[in-house]
Amino acid sequence: MPTTSPSNKVRADGVVSARLSSEQLNENFCDLHAPLSPHEAKVAADRCYFCHDAPCITACPTSIDIPLFIRQISTGTPEAAATTIFKQNILGGMCARVCPTETLCEEACVRETAENDPVEIGRLQRFATDKVMDAGVHPFTRAASTSKRIAVVGAGPAGLSCAHRLAMKGHDVVIFDGRQKAGGLNEFGIAAYKTVDQFAEREVEWLLSIGGITVELGKRLGENLELDELQSEFDAVFLGIGLAGVNALGLDNEDASGSDDAVEFIAALRQAAHLTNVDIGRNVVVIGGGMTAVDAAVQAKLLGAEHVSLVYRRGVENMNASKFEQDLAAQKGVNIITNAQPVGLIANGSVQEVEFAYTETGADGFKVTDETFRLKADQVFKAIGQKLALNVAGLDIEGGKIAVDENGLSSLDKVWAGGDCASGGDDLTVTAVAEGRDAAEDIHAKLMG
Amino acid sequence: MANLQSNFLGIKSTNPFWLASAPPTDKEYNVRRAFEAGWGGVVWKTLGSEGPPVVNVNGPRYGAVYGADRRLLGLNNIELITDRDLYTNLEEIKRVKADYPDRAVIVSIMVPCEEEAWKAILPLVEDTGADGIELNFGCPHGMSERGMGAAVGQVPEYIEMVTRWCKQYYSKPVIVKLTPNITDIRKPAAAAKRGGADAVSLINTINSITSVNLDSMSPEPSIDGKGTHGGYCGPAVKPIAMSMVSEIARNPETADLPISGIGGVTTWRDAAEFMALGCGNVQVCTAAMTYGFKIVQEMISGLEQWMDEKGYTSIDEFVGMAVPNTTDWQYLNLNYIAKAKIDQDLCISCGRCFAACEDTSHQAISMTPDRKFEVIDAECVACNLCVNVCPVEGCISMEEMDAGKTDPRTGKVVEDQYANWTTHPNNPAAMEPAE
Ligand SMILES: Cc1cc2nc3c(=O)[nH]c(=O)nc-3n(C[C@H](O)[C@H](O)[C@H](O)COP(=O)(O)OP(=O)(O)OC[C@H]3O[C@@H](n4cnc5c(N)ncnc54)[C@H](O)[C@@H]3O)c2cc1C
Ligand SMILES: Cc1cc2nc3c(=O)[nH]c(=O)nc-3n(C[C@H](O)[C@H](O)[C@H](O)COP(=O)(O)O)c2cc1C
Ligand code: SF4
Numbered sequence: 059m060p061t062t063s064p065s066n067k068v069r070a071d072g073v074v075s076a077r078l079s080s081e082q083l084n085e086n087f088c089d090l091h092a093p094l095s096p097h098e099a100k101v102a103a104d105r106c107y108f109c110h111d112a113p114c115i116t117a118c119p120t121s122i123d124i125p126l127f128i129r130q131i132s133t134g135t136p137e138a139a140a141t142t143i144f145k146q147n148i149l150g151g152m153c154a155r156v157c158p159t160e161t162l163c164e165e166a167c168v169r170e171t172a173e174n175d176p177v178e179i180g181r182l183q184r185f186a187t188d189k190v191m192d193a194g195v196h197p198f199t200r201a202a203s204t205s206k207r208i209a210v211v212g213a214g215p216a217g218l219s220c221a222h223r224l225a226m227k228g229h230d231v232v233i234f235d236g237r238q239k240a241g242g243l244n245e246f247g248i249a250a251y252k253t254v255d256q257f258a259e260r261e262v263e264w265l266l267s268i269g270g271i272t273v274e275l276g277k278r279l280g281e282n283l284e285l286d287e288l289q290s291e292f293d294a295v296f297l298g299i300g301l302a303g304v305n306a307l308g309l310d311n312e313d314a315s316g317s318d319d320a321v322e323f324i325a326a327l328r329q330a331a332h333l334t335n336v337d338i339g340r341n342v343v344v345i346g347g348g349m350t351a352v353d354a355a356v357q358a359k360l361l362g363a364e365h366v367s368l369v370y371r372r373g374v375e376n377m378n379a380s381k382f383e384q385d386l387a388a389q390k391g392v393n394i395i396t397n398a399q400p401v402g403l404i405a406n407g408s409v410q411e412v413e414f415a416y417t418e419t420g421a422d423g424f425k426v427t428d429e430t431f432r433l434k435a436d437q438v439f440k441a442i443g444q445k446l447a448l449n450v451a452g453l454d455i456e457g458g459k460i461a462v463d464e465n466g467l468s469s470l471d472k473v474w475a476g477g478d479c480a481s482g483g484d485d486l487t488v489t490a491v492a493e494g495r496d497a498a499e500d501i502h503a504k505l506m507g
Numbered sequence: 508m509a510n511l512q513s514n515f516l517g518i519k520s521t522n523p524f525w526l527a528s529a530p531p532t533d534k535e536y537n538v539r540r541a542f543e544a545g546w547g548g549v550v551w552k553t554l555g556s557e558g559p560p561v562v563n564v565n566g567p568r569y570g571a572v573y574g575a576d577r578r579l580l581g582l583n584n585i586e587l588i589t590d591r592d593l594y595t596n597l598e599e600i601k602r603v604k605a606d607y608p609d610r611a612v613i614v615s616i617m618v619p620c621e622e623e624a625w626k627a628i629l630p631l632v633e634d635t636g637a638d639g640i641e642l643n644f645g646c647p648h649g650m651s652e653r654g655m656g657a658a659v660g661q662v663p664e665y666i667e668m669v670t671r672w673c674k675q676y677y678s679k680p681v682i683v684k685l686t687p688n689i690t691d692i693r694k695p696a697a698a699a700k701r702g703g704a705d706a707v708s709l710i711n712t713i714n715s716i717t718s719v720n721l722d723s724m725s726p727e728p729s730i731d732g733k734g735t736h737g738g739y740c741g742p743a744v745k746p747i748a749m750s751m752v753s754e755i756a757r758n759p760e761t762a763d764l765p766i767s768g769i770g771g772v773t774t775w776r777d778a779a780e781f782m783a784l785g786c787g788n789v790q791v792c793t794a795a796m797t798y799g800f801k802i803v804q805e806m807i808s809g810l811e812q813w814m815d816e817k818g819y820t821s822i823d824e825f826v827g828m829a830v831p832n833t834t835d836w837q838y839l840n841l842n843y844i845a846k847a848k849i850d851q852d853l854c855i856s857c858g859r860c861f862a863a864c865e866d867t868s869h870q871a872i873s874m875t876p877d878r879k880f881e882v883i884d885a886e887c888v889a890c891n892l893c894v895n896v897c898p899v900e901g902c903i904s905m906e907e908m909d910a911g912k913t914d915p916r917t918g919k920v921v922e923d924q925y926a927n928w929t930t931h932p933n934n935p936a937a938m939e940p941a942e
Binding site for chain 2: 142
């Protein structure tokens with residue numbers, strides 16, 4: 059439970075900063091999954107059975123050889139373990155922190171089956187990767203130069219992973235990103251308590267230390283950068299631009315003060331010099347049922363909001379947020395309300411209340427009932443999904459995303475795409491890493507083959 | 508960068524990790540997969556003479572000893588040599604060797620202790636193109652009753668004689684595999700050397716009964732209500748194997764005899780330890796049988812990392828490095844004085860060190876009502892038991908006392924000089940300093 063230490067602002071109405079003391083905020087935002095001590099790592103590693111054709115490997119979108127790296131930890135070579143991890147997933151450090159392991163590798167662990175207590179794969183991965191990254195060691199070197207030049211648009215996990223693999227193969231890479239800082243959602247989206255101590259920034263720096271990658275910030279495709287120019291200037295183009303657009307509720311007063319996108323709230327929080335600078339309401343309502351909704355709700359609570367409700371229009375079983383995340387929200391004091399849909403925003407210059415109608419899902423499908431209720435709200439965060447913000451002639455779209463084949467190749471010549479912006483796969487950091495890497499392999503094969 | 512390339516008796520392999528003669532190397536299918544997984548070499552499952560092959564039991568062959576969490580620490584088996592036709596094996600060996608020229612393929616052989624039997628099989632083996640042979644003088648069950656295996660390995664004269672035949676009728680390296688079921692391992696090793704062996708390998712399995720079924724009142728593995736002793740292997744036998752290896756490496760008579768280390772090798776560290784004690788390479792059976800062929804990947808990466816950390820570029824640079832430091836008890840420095848020290852930050856207050864010391868050692872650990880444990884230097888004899896029973900690695904350590912300090916236990920000043928039992932005043936046979 060985030061404790062609310064005495065501060066005169068704890069019960070202040072409206073949207074204010076520093077509801078909690080700086081110490082309290084620091085405590086609330088400390089590492090969600092604390093690093094393992096060497097002793098803990100040894101005990102945790104000892105539990106791995108070194109399964110044959112291990113289900114955890116299959117469950118990992120980047121197919122890290124988990125039994126091997128855990129064995130390398132238990133035999134006293136965490137550095138070798140880190141190499142095993144980075145070979146498959148160069149952002150293994152971030153993934154160790156942010157992957158919903160409870161629905162990926164750890165769910166597949168045979169000890170989950172046997173004892174409902176999987177090997178702590180995520181934390182062991184962090185133990186190994188931290189060891190190498192903290193020492194400033196980069197385990198890979200570049201192959202001889204191929205003189206091929208590749209443009210990567212988007213410096214998120216997909217773009218970074220793609221760029222690294224290409225650089226490793228000896229290609230020269232230029233990454234363009236519309237923002238002023240690289241990292242994508244690792245830097246602007248992931249919950250603050252999952253990636254403490256500027257880890258995202260340090261990881262980008264470490265990743266780029268392979269060499270051969272130039273980063274150009276403030277370059278946005280469709281604004282000051284055109285795809286056809288990249289196509290003619292470079293040997294290949296990879297698009298890893300994520301989902302920059304946000305969905306709207308379609309209600310009146312949506313632009314009233316206090317009505318914000320959850321991703322923007324989180325981005326501001328992640329970039330704030332001090333947590334005491336971040337404004338938060340006394341009563342906060344988050345609309346949505348995914349990871350973003352949970353992260354916004356939990357962080358609102360940790361910032362000192364007195365009442366935080368997360369309202370989702372369908373049943374709990376349909377929520378995209380995993381059970382672990384739902385429990386985390388509940389444990390932090392977030393009130394989760396399901397089967398309710400917003401039907402009105404009551405504002406008076408700034409948001410005052412949100413009106414919801416209960417929903418039902420029966421034999422004839424989903425329907426909104428007449429029964430309504432209202433929640434007090436100084437702030438409403440919308441977390442109802444992001445969408446692709448790109449429109450290029452000839453670039454096929456499928457399900458709202460760039461259509462790609464199994465290697466990430468789009469409908470346009472020399473253009474690959476991966477991560478959230480591309481069709482297929484879950485919208486997760488680790489999936490973006492896998493798709494970026496695989497596209498790089500395909501680009502390499504096509505350019506050299 | 509460390510290079511794991513191994514050259515044992517002139518036999519080259521991509522790394523010093525060979526699979527020992529046993530089920531993992533019983534047939535082409537296994538051996539090909541083992542090579543694909545990264546093993547540097549194999550010693551083919553022991554071949555017998557031409558004719559109907561031996562038969563194995565059709566019930567359980569293995570018994571096991573477990574550690575916590577059912578970790579397999581020791582395995583025992585009552586399997587015999589290959590139960591497949593000689594010519595089938597020979598054809599497979601030939602094919603595999605041709606396809607994997609950079610890996611070592613050694614053929615293990617066990618035929619009756621008669622010159623004709625060896626003379627008959629050796630040319631057939633030579634024809635496979637394999638890199639060498641290993642004489643199985645070690646199997647402790649089933650074959651020894653027929654005058655083979657350990658029955659030969661326990662009689663140095665037989666070893667010498669058979670080795671000599673092999674050197675006579677076979678052109679490539681001959682490795683003699685030793686049984687540990689003997690009082691003094693130096694004797695068979697010396698006999699092998701006299702017979703002209705190029706190397707010895709050890710250990711084969713140790714006579715054992717792993718458990719007794721208390722319902723059927725028969726040893727496990729129980730075959731229709733009866734059991735027999737089997738051969739013990741796996742992590743549990745490593746200390747015995749390493750001691751035997753060191754005896755051979757230290758014996759002036761056999762000091763220059765190459766050794767292939769076998770017995771409980773499970774991780775890169777086990778391998779490095781065997782090699783430090785003088786083994787040019789290692790052989791592995793139980794670890795592969797427990798975890799599959801893939802286990803070699805950890806051995807490779809771990810050994811590479813360790814060699815890089817230590818600055819070794821090739822394996823010859825550390826083989827045998829621990830031999831000069833393996834000595835007899837009487838030459839240990841009695842002026843070296845240490846005290847146990849408990850790291851209070853790491854201590855989890857389980858009290859196991861206290862129980863061990865208080866009940867079975869020197870009452871040198873104090874315990875407070877709030878479970879704080881501390882070493883009493885005035886009582887500590889530095890026996891190491893507390894370190895060994897502590898569940899937290901690194902929590903209790905042995906700290907050397909600097910010369911000039913007074914040992915509170917004896918009231919004597921710690922001396923700078925090396926002094927051992929041979930010159931100690933309490934030794935009735937004390938003499939002038941030796942070694
Ligand atoms: C709030 C939130 C929390 C999340 N938490 C988790 C989590 O805990 N675990 C997890 O696995 N996943 C989580 N995710 C999902 C994960 O962050 C994404 O799946 C992942 O970041 C996708 O990577 P990407 O490289 O495809 O896109 P992004 O990370 O979105 O990166 C895209 C990059 O492209 C740039 N860009 C966009 N448009 C353009 C353009 N037109 N021109 C140039 N540059 C452009 C952006 O500035 C950005 O740097 C979370 C997502 C959100 C929103
Ligand atoms: C089932 C089984 C069968 C074995 N068969 C042979 C054999 O045919 N010839 C041989 O020389 N050693 C045989 N061995 C012994 C092994 O080669 C090896 O010396 C022993 O298992 C010790 O190594 P380890 O601790 O790595 O298992 C056998 C071992 C096992 C477990
Ligand atoms: S391992 Fe099991 S399944 Fe395979 S042969 Fe032996 S008893 Fe049968």
